[in-house]
Amino acid sequence: MSTILQLTDATIKFGGLTAVNKVSFNLQKGDLFGLIGPNGAGKTTCFNLITGVYKPTSGSIVFNGKEISGTPSNKIASLGICRTFQNIRLFPALSVLENVVVGAYLRHKTGLGSALAYLPSAIAETEALRAEAFALLQVVDLDDVAHVRSADLPYGKQRRLEIARAMATQPSLLLLDEPAAGMNPQEKDDLARVVRRIRDEFEKTVLLIEHDMRFVMGLCERIVVLDHGEEIAQGPPEAIRSNPKVIEAYLGEAV
Amino acid sequence: MFYLKRFGWVILAILLCVGFESVVTSGKNFDYVYRMCVLAGLYVTLAVSLNLINGITGQFSIGHAAFYQVGAYITGFFAATGYKGFASNSLVQQLSHIGVNATWTVQGLWLVMMVLAGAAGAAVAGFVVGLPSLRLKGDYLAIVTLGFGEIIRIVCQNQPALGGAYGMKIEPRINSMWFVWLLAILCIAVCRNLLKTAHGLPFLAVREDEVASSAMGVDVTKVKVTAFVIGAAFAGAAGALLGHFEGFVSPPMFKMEVSFMVLTMVVLGGTGSITGSTVGALLLFGIPEWLRQIEDSHHNPILVSAGSVLGFAIMLVAAVAYVRHLIHHFHGEKKAKTQRIVGTFAAALVAQFFLGMLLNLVPALRDKSWPYADLRWAIFAVTLIVLMLLRPQGMFAHHEFSVARFFKRPKEAAA
């Protein structure tokens, strides 16, 4: 197995606040990796560091052997890391299908000029990207609502659409920020199946943030726990479950 | 086959424009109508190109007149310095024998060159104005674009080489109505093509959510600047045509109000909708001009008394308030709702007539009167406010006009 993502002492400070402090972990190709921690632990900030929304104050982030800290988001997406957002950020006025095509657009080959002139190459490419996007919608079971405005979708479907949109960029590493938030148990089970399928069938590496312990423990093979921006534990679910530091972080100090 | 078909469309567009021009020029005393048609075509180009920046890409630009001005002044400058040399150039002289009419050919060639020059110059300006959009958002960007427009205007106003406050004469004057409309069609076609292909989606995505676009690999910077460059280029081309049509350019032709007017056309039509911008441009350009025209059979302007104006205003406020109430609180069938809204306005129209008559009994209100021409901007402003109050998303909202939409409502999402 080869290392796909390596964080070494990644740190970011906002003014006096150290949101993420010297976090280090490795992701192997094909991992299904969980990132957990209480509210405000710095999980999403970690995602923001990896995807280039913020630049780390110090430390390094290496993706496929390449240092990526400080690279703009869109470059990182084209290198093969894509994410979903905790507070869903779809393109509300676009249709479900169009949302996914935006993800797939990364791989366009024709120039803007051919689009403005409406040349056959641009038309054909558009058709191809739409077909590709539609296939992805089938994977996440949204093909029946492909032409609905994405803002009109119910919540659970919006979450799935975000995953499909991220998948459309064909990332080698997929970051999911609380994909199961607000879902009922049935939806969560569906989601777990989709995530596992993405890893097995599409051979992606998945890093996910989640609060639902049952979901994470059942799905992930390795887990990192953050608290107050610092890494407090790392290991397989069983080890995490019994780790006293983790229990303390979640439940407070034993009296 | 594809290119043959495309060629056919281009020929059709040209024939349409030329046909439109010959219909206009076949009338008696067509000067005024001709002028209006040219200006309307230019406004359509301006509105559709601003829609690309404002509606499609979501960058709040309110200084579009600046690009229009850059195009016009570039033409003015070249016409003053280079037209004579161009016309007497031996190559041009030889080419001039190709067409039906030597003058036409020379002027046509020149006009094409100037449109390209104006577009190129304005594109550069668009690039410069687009750069702040990388750092600034919303109202801040708006005020910066407005500022750029004002700076360009004031600088031109104080450059003796550009004619200063009096402006520049542009020789020759070229009546180019079909060309103006061809440009408008080109602008519409380019925007429509963009939205028809996948290449348009990043533009829309940037409008919807910059952070998410960027995470999906969209180069937000490039998209924004591209939108500004393309939008500005069309405005510059329109400016070049304006310069040669009017035969002069001067700074007051490009005041802030022009930018506001174009912005209003876009919003009124529905931001992001190309058809909306086109219809918005035609309406907003047409209404004030039409009001200026109102006169009786003896060519005297029809006067409106203060009483009638007051009566109209009162009934309008009442009708708008009631219709707003209907829009928000009527939960019956859509058809019944429409009927009630139309009915309200019809009733208000009748009531304002009688109320006006009643008010005209007061001597002070009867004796003060104005011709429609004086009232036209006030009416324009009222129309604007009323439309925004009743339909803030614009006439066409985000959608494009299509016949199918009339018969089939878009599917509602299944809950």
Place this chain on the structure above:
Amino acid sequence: MGSALTLLAGLDPAGLPQQLVNGVLLGGIYALLALGYTMVYGVLRLINFAHGEVFMLGAYTSLFVSWALGFSPEAMKSGSHQSNPMNLVIMILVSMTVCALVGVVIELFAYRPMRGSSRIASLITAIGVSLLLQYGGQLFLPTSPPPSISDKVNPYSGSWEIPLKSADASLVAALAKARTEAKESQAEIDRQHINRFDTNLPPAQAALITTVETSERQVHDLEAKINNSSVKINLRYGQLIMLGSTIVLMLLLRHLVLKTPIGRAMRAVSHDFDSASLMGVNVNQIVTLTFMIGSALAGAGAMMYATLGDSPALNTFYGSLPGVKAFVAAVLGGIGNIPGAVLGGLLMGVAENLVVWAGYSQYKDAVAFVILIAVLLLKPGGIMGSSKVEKV
């Protein structure tokens, strides 16, 4: 470098303090207007494009009040007017009241229904209201010939000179000497009853006349020299009143916003509209009040500018240029930020006068935007505004 030096050499250093003072005075008016923009933006996130027109209506109100107080053009001709400091007080109060009412009406009929619509739609409505006031106003307000408020309204017509740097002592001494010389020779001429314009004078008397003429010329030259070497500021009393009232109004506003429950509610609404409303703040009342205060400040500014400042004659577009500049000032200071608006207004006024002083008065309307663009590119939130990091 060379051209920069010649540019500097062409400047007149003696004029600088005066221009700075003029800048601060003008900036005070911009600041009053900018406060209206910034307060409305703070609570509603709306650029109130009609604010400049409220300013225009304030100026017209002051004009009508001055006519009613006996300063109408006809009354001026017959000379039957009477200056009274109370006139100024009445004018400013009426102007503020009328503007406050206009502001409330505009908010009620045009902006309140637009709440919840897109920002751009509200902006178009604001442009519509602005156009309506400009062009609708043309139908009812006197515009040709453009009227202006009579200078006579202001009972304090004098000015106060502040010498900053007195002239060289040697020059002053020389001037005194030349003056005495001229006076003595003149006295001698008067005593001898010599006609200065007689061409046939005896040489002694002719010499006397030459002396007088030389010393008179000397006096003239020295006076000019002293004028150039001394630096002074000329403050008209009217301008002083204007500055004083501006400061008083700003202090009142500061007290209102920082020390009263209403001010606290205002700050809450401006911080978070929805939460404030959930916390029991009567949001509508606060918005109305904000419009009232902002417009009243514009009214005060308009009255002072039209009566005491160097105002152009009135027409219905009177407010559009100051309006745009004040808006720029508000953005410059950080829109939504009250001290920022004051700072922005002052900067704008000073910058404008500095450009005039440097001999580029034709560019004075452009300088506002140049500064704005420069500042925003360096600090996108304005000078005192905070540029928020978007939460992802």
